[in-house]
Amino acid sequence: TSTIVLVGVPSDSAVSVYVVCEDAAGNSQSVPSLVAVTTPPDLLPPTFEPGFPAINVVEGEYFVVEAVISEAGTIFVCVLQVDADVPLPSPSAALVRSGRCDAGADATLVAFVSADAEADTSVLITVSSALMAPGVSYVAFVSASDHAYPVANDVLAPVVITNIVLPDTCVPAIRSLVAVPASAEVRRKDAAQVSVDVDVSRCTGALQFSWAVDNVARAAFADAAFVPATRSVAELQAGASASRRILKLPAGVLEVGAEYDFRVHVSGIGGLSATATASIAVAPLSKITAVIAGGRTRT
Structure with missing residues (x-):
């Protein structure tokens, strides 16, 4: 009995696998054997690696988010300016992916960016917006989804990074x-x-x-x-x-x-x-x- 592992087979799909056997003398079967396989759907969400996402760089006009996810997918960063005297919003991963970030009367959406990522590979995402100003505190919601077909899986909950303040780079x-x-x-x-x-x-x-x-x-x-x-x-x-x-x-x-x-x-x-x-x-x-x-x- 031999086992062959096929990598990269799409999930939730009908796949035709043709198999040809060959003995030690080099004799091969004349007609390939067809094996029909239906792969199960991908229901597992991606996860962020420990320590990620994190703020990598903060400058006067932008900041950089570094993230690593467990499988290939897309990372989303949604940034809000939230009034200091109101509770932080709690957007779902799907809401962050949509770019809305649960902005409302007490929170202003100032930036939304996304970037594709390979599995277990660091990705640097630069967040810059004309709506961001030095000296103001911002909140970033970072989410991710995989490339599952036909429906992508989101992380269970976005990661919240608070108190992001761009330094004053005033040059009078x-x-x-x-x-x-x-x-x-x-x-x-x-x-x-x-x-x-x-x-x-x-x-x-x-x-x-x-x-x-x-x-x-x-x-x-x-x-x-x-x-x-x-x-x-x-x-x-x-x-x-x-x-x-x-x-x-x-x-x-x-x-x-x-x-x-x-x-x-x-x-x-x-x-x-x-x-x-x-x-x-x-x-x-x-x-x-x-x-x-x-x-x-x-x-």
């Missing part, structure tokens, strides 16, 4: 730093001021502003202490008056013919920052010149 960009006189006439006892316009796209939380000023000719203000100030991104994006942090030199400190450097340093909560410098020179005829990024204009 200083669009302009303008030095202007406080009045139409600039004399020694007048004040001067600067204002800054900052691009805060993809920033959250708050930005830290620091200022300093140097007298270039005499170094009278050299090593002047930076004056910190904090402005929320919401204020900056709204274009309110807080979007321009003003630094004034008090009356009586400007000197005719002297040049002054105004420096601003802006940093986000992620630690990335930008710095800009604007120079002004007090002219003898009570005019002030602003020099910004190598360009020269008169005001």
